Amino acid sequence: MECKYCKGKSIKKGFQTGIQKYCCKVCKKYFQGTYTYKLCKEEDNKMIVILNNEGVGICGIARITGMSKANVINKIKYIASKTKLTLPDEEQQEYEMDELCTFIKNKEDTYYIILAINKVTKRVIDFFVGKRTKENINKVISVLILLKHFQLVTI
Numbered sequence: 001m002e003c004k005y006c007k008g009k010s011i012k013k014g015f016q017t018g019i020q021k022y023c024c025k026v027c028k029k030y031f032q033g034t035y036t037y038k039l040c041k042e043e044d045n046k047m048i049v050i051l052n053n054e055g056v057g058i059c060g061i062a063r064i065t066g067m068s069k070a071n072v073i074n075k076i077k078y079i080a081s082k083t084k085l086t087l088p089d090e091e092q093q094e095y096e097m098d099e100l101c102t103f104i105k106n107k108e109d110t111y112y113i114i115l116a117i118n119k120v121t122k123r124v125i126d127f128f129v130g131k132r133t134k135e136n137i138n139k140v141i142s143v144l145i146l147l148k149h150f151q152l153v154t155i
């Protein structure tokens with residue numbers, strides 16, 4: 001087995017939750033031979049974006065892609081952090097703030113997607129994925145404030 005870090009020679013070194021573990025003879029790092037799913041696959045991220053844009057929820061995305069819900073959320077957070085915001089060139093528009101809530105395993109561990117949408121065009125002006133705190137909501141509002149003559153309506 002080739003080491004996934006340094007491509008050196010590795011030997012079998014026990015099991016962890018039924019998966020064969022390997023130890024590299026060169027860099028001494030441990031790794032597993034097969035992964036149930038590959039992390040950080042570009043296609044996965046694209047698929048998540050497509051499914052999300054189609055309105056598929058986190059549970060649905062997890063079922064379709066075979067990823068865990070926690071992994072889907074982590075990927076969405078990652079994609080969100082890499083998404084560059086281009087401020088639309090519009091004035092005198094009305095915007096709506098909306099939020100979607102989801103949780104992993106227990107209801108105490110909730111995550112929110114906080115959105116600001118143009119009321120007419122439905123264009124998403126900004127969004128934030130994370131905990132529902134005043135600070136995080138303000139991150140979305142602060143973008144709206146940059147727009148000229150906006151009006152905020154709540155739904």
Ligand SMILES: [Zn+2]
Nearest residue numbers: 003006024027
């Ligand atoms: Zn190695």
